[in-house]
Amino acid sequence: MKRPKRRIRTFAKTAPKTKEKKLIENAKKLAKDPFILLPTCNDKGAEKVIIKVRKRIEKVWKNRNDIKKLEKLANKKGIEGAVAGTLMLIHSEKAPYLASARIGNRDIMYALRGKARKELLIAVQNFDDPILRLLGFRELAMKNKICLYSWDNGFVCSRGDSKPPEDFNKFVFDKIGLRFEKDIAHCSHIDKKRLRNGEPDKEDYLRIKWKNIVIGVCRSCANKSNKNTLFEMSKYFIDPNIGDTSVKIVSRLPELKGEIDELNDYLDGKITDAQLLSKTIEKWKKKLKSSDRRILIADGKSYDTVEEFIDSLKPNRYEKIGLEFILS
Numbered sequence: 001m002k003r004p005k006r007r008i009r010t011f012a013k014t015a016p017k018t019k020e021k022k023l024i025e026n027a028k029k030l031a032k033d034p035f036i037l038l039p040t041c042n043d044k045g046a047e048k049v050i051i052k053v054r055k056r057i058e059k060v061w062k063n064r065n066d067i068k069k070l071e072k073l074a075n076k077k078g079i080e081g082a083v084a085g086t087l088m089l090i091h092s093e094k095a096p097y098l099a100s101a102r103i104g105n106r107d108i109m110y111a112l113r114g115k116a117r118k119e120l121l122i123a124v125q126n127f128d129d130p131i132l133r134l135l136g137f138r139e140l141a142m143k144n145k146i147c148l149y150s151w152d153n154g155f156v157c158s159r160g161d162s163k164p165p166e167d168f169n170k171f172v173f174d175k176i177g178l179r180f181e182k183d184i185a186h187c188s189h190i191d192k193k194r195l196r197n198g199e200p201d202k203e204d205y206l207r208i209k210w211k212n213i214v215i216g217v218c219r220s221c222a223n224k225s226n227k228n229t230l231f232e233m234s235k236y237f238i239d240p241n242i243g244d245t246s247v248k249i250v251s252r253l254p255e256l257k258g259e260i261d262e263l264n265d266y267l268d269g270k271i272t273d274a275q276l277l278s279k280t281i282e283k284w285k286k287k288l289k290s291s292d293r294r295i296l297i298a299d300g301k302s303y304d305t306v307e308e309f310i311d312s313l314k315p316n317r318y319e320k321i322g323l324e325f326i327l328s
């Protein structure tokens with residue numbers, strides 16, 4: 001039998017006092033200056049978009065002392081509705097009734113007011129949280145092709161084709177534990193030059209090119225972190241052109257290459273770096289093993305042992321490792 005009601009993931013909880021206090025404090029800060037929740041614009045393209053949001057927020061903010069008007073404005077669906085709902089908090093005597101939502105791996109509490117989507121309420125009420133405040137601008141950024149970068153010391157908005165700010169890069173690569181220099185971020189086990197050129201190194205590695213930055217994570221580090229590097233990074237930015245990001249796997253054996261079947265799962269954050277590496281390389285190995293038997297037979301001469309066959313090809317050290325693997 002079908003249940004008539006859908007389950008809703010949000011649920012009410014008795015809120016810890018500190019959380020209530022924090023939300024009201026933030027509402028008071030917004031009453032003083034509602035534009036603190038907006039990103040700083042780095043160029044005219046972004047400014048054109050943000051200025052419209054600014055105007056909508058200003059209209060609501062002008063009514064900050066009128067609870068009746070705020071109540072009405074809180075029914076607006078956009079971010080200004082969430083601002084109105086949040087400003088209502090400073091008028092109520094009682095502690096706000098808090099709802100909870102799961103964002104990533106965190107339980108987020110927020111005050112449910114008006115009709116704005118919960119993402120917008122969460123963003124407005126947590127404007128000082130680099131990850132949560134981005135929730136308020138996702139739709140806007142995608143629609144208007146602007147990028148947002150959010151970190152501990154900055155919140156910046158710029159044209160879709162803009163490069164990420166230097167400070168942002170430092171923050172985000174420090175967060176995920178990669179060395180960062182200029183336009184390359186990597187674990188200590190990958191040679192910078194090889195990574196830049198996408199050439200094989202001592203270990204298999206994941207090579208991501210996002211905007212102007214090349215990112216490399218070796219297989220051991222991927223296994224240790226058990227994370228999806230691109231997904232971890234993207235908690236701190238919105239890039240409408242994220243689909244242009246290139247994700248490649250560079251095997252230490254040059255013979256191992258091909259398509260990445262699990263690419264979409266990776267881009268959606270469903271699998272980790274380690275899973276992408278192991279699944280892909282496993283497939284490439286199978287493919288290579290099954291295809292190379294033919295080469296052995298098709299070769300003009302026949303060889304009794306694998307060793308003789310390999311020697312006849314006069315491989316270099318590198319090729320030899322590969323051949324031994326294929327023919328084993």
Ligand SMILES: [Zn+2]
Nearest residue numbers: 179181186192
């Ligand atoms: Zn380096």
Ligand SMILES: [Zn+2]
Nearest residue numbers: 187189218221
């Ligand atoms: Zn490594």
